[in-house]
Amino acid sequence: DTGVSQDPRHKITKRGQNVTFRCDPISEHNRLYWYRQTLGQGPEFLTYFQNEAQLEKSRLLSDRFSAERPKGSFSTLEIQRTEQGDSAMYLCASSLGGGLDGYTFGSGTRLTVV
Amino acid sequence: DQQVKQNSPSLSVQEGRISILNCDYTNSMFDYFLWYKKYPAEGPTFLISISSIKDKNEDGRFTVFLNKSAKHLSLHIVPSQPGDSAVYFCAASVDNFNKFYFGSGTKLNVKP
Numbered sequence: 001d002t003g004v005s006q007d008p009r010h011k012i013t014k015r016g017q018n019v020t021f022r023c024d025p026i027s028e029h030n031r032l033y034w035y036r037q038t039l040g041q042g043p044e045f046l047t048y049f050q051n052e053a054q055l056e057k058s059r060l061l062s063d064r065f066s067a068e069r070p071k072g073s074f075s076t077l078e079i080q081r082t083e084q085g086d087s088a089m090y091l092c093a094s095s096l097g098g099g100l101d102g103y104t105f106g107s108g109t110r111l112t113v114v
Numbered sequence: 115d116q117q118v119k120q121n122s123p124s125l126s127v128q129e130g131r132i133s134i135l136n137c138d139y140t141n142s143m144f145d146y147f148l149w150y151k152k153y154p155a156e157g158p159t160f161l162i163s164i165s166s167i168k169d170k171n172e173d174g175r176f177t178v179f180l181n182k183s184a185k186h187l188s189l190h191i192v193p194s195q196p197g198d199s200a201v202y203f204c205a206a207s208v209d210n211f212n213k214f215y216f217g218s219g220t221k222l223n224v225k226p
Contacts, residue, residue, distance in 0.1 A: 044216070105159070
C-alpha cells in the first residue's frame with residue numbers, strides 16, 4: 001500500500017458543471033477526511049467518515065457538495081454547479097482510529113473553475 | 115474565525131542554525147497539537163505532535179514547545195538542513211481528534 005491516492009490530480013471545469021473526485025485511503029484505515037485548501041491558507045475541514053458513516057460535516061460544505069464512502073473503502077466528493085469560489089486544492093486524508101499520530105494525506109486534487 | 119494563526123508567512127535560516135516556527139491559537143479547548151510539513155505538489159506530512167498535558171516533545175532534530183497560558187506553540191528545528199525547506203502548518207484539535215484546525219502556514223527556506 002503506497003498511501004492515500006487521489007484522482008484526478010488536476011481538474012479544470014467550466015462554471016456550472018459538476019465534478020467528482022475520488023480518494024482511495026490506506027486500506028486498513030477506518031477514518032477518512034476531506035479538507036479544502038485555498039491559496040495562502042491552511043487546510044480547512046470539510047467532512048469525516050468512520051467506515052461508511054459520515055459523522056461530521058462542516059458548514060463550508062454547502063448543499064452543492066456531497067461526499068460518500070460506500071462500503072467504507074474509497075470515497076467520492078462531488079461538487080454540483082461549480083462556482084469560481086470552489087477553485088481550491090481538495091485534500092483527502094485517512095487514519096486508523098483517531099488522529100493521534102496525524103493523518104496521512106493524499107497529494108490532493110487541484111480544481112480550477114473557469 | 116481563524117482559531118489557529120501563524121503570523122509569519124516566511125522564514126529564512128542558514129543551514130546549521132536553529133529554525134523557530136511559531137503558532138498561536140485562541141480556543142482554550144484545544145488539547146492536541148500537531149505540526150505538518152508540506153512540499154510542493156505533495157500533501158502535508160505529519161511531523162510531530164504534543165498533548166496539552168505536556169509542555170515539550172522532542173523527536174530528533176525537531177522539538178515542539180507548548181505554552182498553554184500564552185496559547186502559543188513553537189517548532190524548533192536544529193540544526194536546520196536544506197531539505198527542511200518546506201511549508202510548515204500547525205494544527206490543533208479538541209479531544210475527538212476528528213477535526214483539526216490548521217494555521218495558514220510558514221514557508222521555511224534553509225539556505226546552504
